[in-house]
Amino acid sequence: MKNNKIVLIDELQPGSYVIEVYSERVSLNVTSSGWVTSNKAIQMLKDKGVEKVLVDPNRSQPIKTNVAAETAEHKPKTNNRYQYKTTDIKLEMGRAKRLYQGALSLQKRILNEVKLGQNINLSAVKKTCLEMIDSVFYNPNALPCLTALREKESYLFQHSLNVCILAAMFSRYLKKTDEEIELIAQAAFLHDVGKVQIPPEILDKPGRLNADEFEIIKQHVQFGVDLLKKHTDLGSDALNVIAQHHEQLSGGGYPAGLKGEQICQAARIVSIVDIYDALTSERVYKKGMTAAQAYKIMLKMSEDALDKALVKQFINCMGIYPLGSLVLLSNKRLAVVVENNSQWPIKPKVKTFYHTVSRHYTEVKECDLSKLSNLEIEASVQADEYNIPIKKLYDELLFPA
Numbered sequence: 001m002k003n004n005k006i007v008l009i010d011e012l013q014p015g016s017y018v019i020e021v022y023s024e025r026v027s028l029n030v031t032s033s034g035w036v037t038s039n040k041a042i043q044m045l046k047d048k049g050v051e052k053v054l055v056d057p058n059r060s061q062p063i064k065t066n067v068a069a070e071t072a073e074h075k076p077k078t079n080n081r082y083q084y085k086t087t088d089i090k091l092e093m094g095r096a097k098r099l100y101q102g103a104l105s106l107q108k109r110i111l112n113e114v115k116l117g118q119n120i121n122l123s124a125v126k127k128t129c130l131e132m133i134d135s136v137f138y139n140p141n142a143l144p145c146l147t148a149l150r151e152k153e154s155y156l157f158q159h160s161l162n163v164c165i166l167a168a169m170f171s172r173y174l175k176k177t178d179e180e181i182e183l184i185a186q187a188a189f190l191h192d193v194g195k196v197q198i199p200p201e202i203l204d205k206p207g208r209l210n211a212d213e214f215e216i217i218k219q220h221v222q223f224g225v226d227l228l229k230k231h232t233d234l235g236s237d238a239l240n241v242i243a244q245h246h247e248q249l250s251g252g253g254y255p256a257g258l259k260g261e262q263i264c265q266a267a268r269i270v271s272i273v274d275i276y277d278a279l280t281s282e283r284v285y286k287k288g289m290t291a292a293q294a295y296k297i298m299l300k301m302s303e304d305a306l307d308k309a310l311v312k313q314f315i316n317c318m319g320i321y322p323l324g325s326l327v328l329l330s331n332k333r334l335a336v337v338v339e340n341n342s343q344w345p346i347k348p349k350v351k352t353f354y355h356t357v358s359r360h361y362t363e364v365k366e367c368d369l370s371k372l373s374n375l376e377i378e379a380s381v382q383a384d385e386y387n388i389p390i391k392k393l394y395d396e397l398l399f400p401a
């Protein structure tokens, strides 16, 4: 970026977005980019011999620090992210794509490590979750859009990642504090870790599970909590969310059959997002539902099992046509939803790319349906109905690097 500037470490302010660090005492160091959030973090850089840093002023957000608060045992509740300035979608989409791929690789690595009985790199999980939450705050239309890119072969990895991203987006919608969002995202990222101990023939069974198999599946919750206790120092609040992600308000959930107020709100949030992503995902043995079909089932479940108010808020947050979903327009073109319109949910912003009558790809055109009275959405559609290679479409046509 042209506006990046080199800042002396003594002049670095908390809230700066650092791209690179330089030291003249030792060789040039290049770390992964990120925000320096406190004076303590700046001091750590000084201690390492860092003398100058490269800062991106567009992403930097001044933070008023309170030295006493920084050293206090319990951090105060903060809402810093709500002050972020919105980043341009093109810029954020490039970053979101890299983040998504990195987070997917981390999911795979973690599940392999767990399988081998190795310790989980929790700091990598926390860092990845922080970066994804920041991305959702910088532009809520970028990273969540990628959750629509599903491949049935890697369901477990993608599902956990998607639940994490959508839970972060939903928590932002609910105006949760920074700390609450971090807790929810971390728990969501790790919520199904215990599935590595479920035999694959049951986990991926193409069809209905019998009662015995379902009993085995249920064990993934306790397996996950035990594995995380053994191989990480994940906090008790996050462990609690993972332990409760299949509980239901009616007491009909598992493993403990908890009821109502016994289930924490963070677990209710993860549970709703978990169900949504499972219903809308395509698996080897089933097609993914459209969002509208999933909402219908979730509203039915909210009569006794799910938190009704949260389900309604989730549907409002996601929109009738969620980000990244495909729609057929009244001019017979296919389009992908790229921005929700909370005032007028049936009129989102879309990108058109395919003509269904002549069956050919067209020049990509962005349309704000709320400004076009003669164009509307006819239906939600699935990519395979038109043999659309969705990943290729995203990478090469809709959001090229």
Ligand SMILES: [Fe+2]
Pocket (backbone or CB within 6 Å): 191, 192, 220, 245, 246
């Ligand atoms: Fe689960």
